[in-house]
Amino acid sequence: MKRLKSGGGWPAIKYALALANKHGWRRLWAAARSKNACKTCALGMGGQLGGMRNELGRWPEICKKSLQAMAADMQASLSPQFFERYGFAELRGFTPRRLESAGRITQPVYAGPEDSHYHPITWEEALQRIADRLKVVSPNECFFYVSGRSSNEAAFLLQLFARLFGTNHVNSCSYYCHQASGVGLSGSIGSGTATVMLEDVEHADLFMLIGGNPASNHPRLMRTLMNIRRRGGNVIVINPVRETGLVKFRVPSDVRSLLFGTKIASLYVQPHIGGDIALLTGVAKAVLERGAVDAEFIRQATDGWEEYREHLTATDWQTIEQGSGVERATIERIADIYVAAKSAVFGWTMGITHHEHGVQNVQTIVNLALLRGMVGRRHAGLLPIRGHSNVQGIGSMGVTPVLKEAILQRLQEQYGVCLPTTPGLDTMGCVQAAGRGEMRFGWCLGGNLYGSNPDSALAERALNNLDLLVYLNTTLNTGHAWGRARETIVLPVLARDEEPQKTTQESMFSYVRLSDGGPPRHRGPRHEVSIIAHVARAVLGDQGPVDWHSMEQHQTIRHFIARIIPGYEKIGQIDRTREEFQIAGRTLHSLRFPTPSGRAQFKTHPIPPLPSSDGQLRLMTVRSEGQFNTVVYEEEDIYRGQDRRDVILMNRTDIDRLGLTADQRVTVRSTVGEMQNILVREYEIRAGNVLMYFPEANRLVPSLTDPASKTPAFKSVLVQVLAKAPLT
Numbered sequence: 079m080k081r082l083k084s085g086g087g088w089p090a091i092k093y094a095l096a097l098a099n100k101h102g103w104r105r106l107w108a109a110a111r112s113k114n115a116c117k118t119c120a121l122g123m124g125g126q127l128g129g130m131r132n133e134l135g136r137w138p139e140i141c142k143k144s145l146q147a148m149a150a151d152m153q154a155s156l157s158p159q160f161f162e163r164y165g166f167a168e169l170r171g172f173t174p175r176r177l178e179s180a181g182r183i184t185q186p187v188y189a190g191p192e193d194s195h196y197h198p199i200t201w202e203e204a205l206q207r208i209a210d211r212l213k214v215v216s217p218n219e220c221f222f223y224v225s226g227r228s229s230n231e232a233a234f235l236l237q238l239f240a241r242l243f244g245t246n247h248v249n250s251c252s253y254y255c256h257q258a259s260g261v262g263l264s265g266s267i268g269s270g271t272a273t274v275m276l277e278d279v280e281h282a283d284l285f286m287l288i289g290g291n292p293a294s295n296h297p298r299l300m301r302t303l304m305n306i307r308r309r310g311g312n313v314i315v316i317n318p319v320r321e322t323g324l325v326k327f328r329v330p331s332d333v334r335s336l337l338f339g340t341k342i343a344s345l346y347v348q349p350h351i352g353g354d355i356a357l358l359t360g361v362a363k364a365v366l367e368r369g370a371v372d373a374e375f376i377r378q379a380t381d382g383w384e385e386y387r388e389h390l391t392a393t394d395w396q397t398i399e400q401g402s403g404v405e406r407a408t409i410e411r412i413a414d415i416y417v418a419a420k421s422a423v424f425g426w427t428m429g430i431t432h433h434e435h436g437v438q439n440v441q442t443i444v445n446l447a448l449l450r451g452m453v454g455r456r457h458a459g460l461l462p463i464r465g466h467s468n469v470q471g472i473g474s475m476g477v478t479p480v481l482k483e484a485i486l487q488r489l490q491e492q493y494g495v496c497l498p499t500t501p502g503l504d505t506m507g508c509v510q511a512a513g514r515g516e517m518r519f520g521w522c523l524g525g526n527l528y529g530s531n532p533d534s535a536l537a538e539r540a541l542n543n544l545d546l547l548v549y550l551n552t553t554l555n556t557g558h559a560w561g562r563a564r565e566t567i568v569l570p571v572l573a574r575d576e577e578p579q580k581t582t583q584e585s586m587f588s589y590v591r592l593s594d595g596g597p598p599r600h601r602g603p604r605h606e607v608s609i610i611a612h613v614a615r616a617v618l619g620d621q622g623p624v625d626w627h628s629m630e631q632h633q634t635i636r637h638f639i640a641r642i643i644p645g646y647e648k649i650g651q652i653d654r655t656r657e658e659f660q661i662a663g664r665t666l667h668s669l670r671f672p673t674p675s676g677r678a679q680f681k682t683h684p685i686p687p688l689p690s691s692d693g694q695l696r697l698m699t700v701r702s703e704g705q706f707n708t709v710v711y712e713e714e715d716i717y718r719g720q721d722r723r724d725v726i727l728m729n730r731t732d733i734d735r736l737g738l739t740a741d742q743r744v745t746v747r748s749t750v751g752e753m754q755n756i757l758v759r760e761y762e763i764r765a766g767n768v769l770m771y772f773p774e775a776n777r778l779v780p781s782l783t784d785p786a787s788k789t790p791a792f793k794s795v796l797v798q799v800l801a802k803a804p805l806t
């Protein structure tokens with residue numbers, strides 16, 4: 079398959095037209111224009127500003143990923159015959175894409191211990207089974223997992239129910255993506271979210287993009303990067319893989335860019351996987367050697383400088399070059415561009431967080447920003463480029479094993495209760511506990527816990543160990559086939575733009591949107607809040623501190639969110655005002671940092687050794703252009719020129735060194751699993767490092783996590799690539 083020379087452009091337009099032809103121009107246009115927050119990434123689009131508008135009100139702002147999610151919700155219903163025809167043996171052979179595109183789930187289905195197929199079940203029976211089970215199981219043998227696509231209202235209600243039920247085993251997909259950003263930022267600057275708004279990024283003259291590929295996963299950010307380049311600014315890309323759309327991108331809604339393309343990266347640096355701390359320490363050392371640190375900012379607003387300065391001085395260039403795989407001259411060039419910048423924004427995604435030292439990676443980025451006073455003022459700062467459209471919102475709502483003190487106190491005061499004190503487990507903690515047989519019940523509000531979990535064999539074993547597992551989804555995924563318990567119930571839910579009541583979502587810039595919802599596309603699915611309230615009332619009754627019936631009203635939930643969640647006070651009036659808002663206290667435009675000392679903290683971290691072992695390569699698992707998180711919309715990855723997903727992308731040097739050839743079938747093996755019949759493909763990835771697709775390659779990823787954030791190291795797995803693959 080021919081690899082595109084630039085991202086975006088005519089292929090994206092053609093794709094959108096094909097979707098309109100398939101699903102109906104009027105339907106797709108109506109969905110795109112509806113006042114609902116985009117269902118895909120957290121960059122933020124839509125809401126009361128109107129569809130296809132970003133937080134600056136710019137129109138049109140829409141991308142292929144957004145349209146793919148809309149189109150997926152427009153699918154026809156799964157036929158009743160589907161589950162008769164396809165049992166678990168067949169469903170386990172389906173690719174993630176085939177499951178996703180099989181159709182909308184519109185009827186609750188159930189499978190018992192002896193069943194080889196799911197079979198339809200009534201809502202009444204399904205909800206009764208769930209309530210009956212919760213009435214007999216110990217709360218600490220239950221976990222509640224939430225995906226970042228759910229609304230603030232559903233997330234708040236579920237965590238409230240779980241806690242009043244008696245457990246803190248409440249967590250989310252964030253633990254498998256940006257938890258390291260939250261923990262790292264909180265430790266350095268006292269707040270776990272972006273310090274900037276979109277408006278700041280639009281005025282920066284340097285964007286340092288580290289460990290991410292927004293051309294694929296956050297396409298509208300490319301317009302902002304184009305604007306920075308057009309204003310004479312710079313974009314430095316740090317990524318072991320040379321990504322098409324980060325070299326050149328054609329912004330479809332900009333005629334000049336569409337026709338001639340836009341050079342995105344001013345400088346493209348390809349370190350080794352796991353070499354970020356060494357590289358960024360080198361840049362900081364070069365800035366120091368240039369006498370370009372902002373001494374006044376450091377004196378006024380930071381702690382820990384002396385220790386960090388000594389660390390930079392003491393760290394020699396050889397260690398930096400070896401630890402990063404990048405030569406000093408290139409590091410000096412990064413420093414020169416940085417020193418020349420007036421306003422720099424540092425953006426990163428999972429190439430930074432998916433490591434054993436993910437939190438340290440994040441704090442090393444913060445150090446570099448503090449060095450030149452690029453935090454705590456307009457047009458400069460820190461931006462964790464988050465995944466799911468409301469992954470930040472569900473965290474704000476208290477979907478965390480440990481509640482923030484303020485939320486805990488306010489919940490207890492509001493409801494006159496003492497909430498459970500047993501420490502809650504994070505996502506991996508719950509899966510491992512289930513693997514040990516210590517969990518009996520699981521509730522997954524959206525998402526694909528099995529699919530997104532590292533060590534697929536562990537995930538399957540763990541979920542199979544449960545007595546009852548409840549999934550709430552719009553479409554099928556690999557979890558429904560592999561991640562089954564003794565009893566499994568799948569409940570169909572309405573999509574965001576089918577909700578009967580308004581919902582809210584929080585973008586990566588801490589901007590809260592109000593989504594209008596819309597008419598259901600199918601009879602059968604219910605809205606998430608009604609399901610949670612029903613089960614809560616059935617289990618906890620109506621005599622308790624919460625009137626679960628009234629909590630079926632989203633406005634009522636917002637009333638409590640306004641009283642309990644810090645920074646969300648304005649949500650209490652949003653139904654009347656329809657005014658979307660920036661969460662108070664999140665954007666940092668002053669030198670008052672929400673840390674105990676009120677000052678930002680330099681965090682000194684030693685350069686970690688590069689993971690290596692004879693004959694092994696460092697594997698990173700990634701998303702393709704044709705997917706969003708675990709949801710695969712297209713098998714092709716047009717930006718990397720791949721027509722299929724059972725491939726391993728390698729540098730020519732490694733292919734030759736291992737005596738392999740392109741398109742040769744190999745076995746890829748790690749400490750926890752192996753994948754056979756994988757096709758070797760040559761690609762511009764740093765030699766010594768290889769790339770495979772998530773979630774399929776999770777089979778190879780150990781369940782090892784960063785001790786500070788509990789985020790698995792999806793992007794740093796040592797593997798062997800063995801030529802002796804059985805002939806297919």
Ligand code: SF4
Pocket residue numbers: 116117118119120121122123139140141142143144295296297298299
């Ligand atoms: S960039 Fe993200 S928020 Fe914007 S339209 Fe695309 S998927 Fe939606």
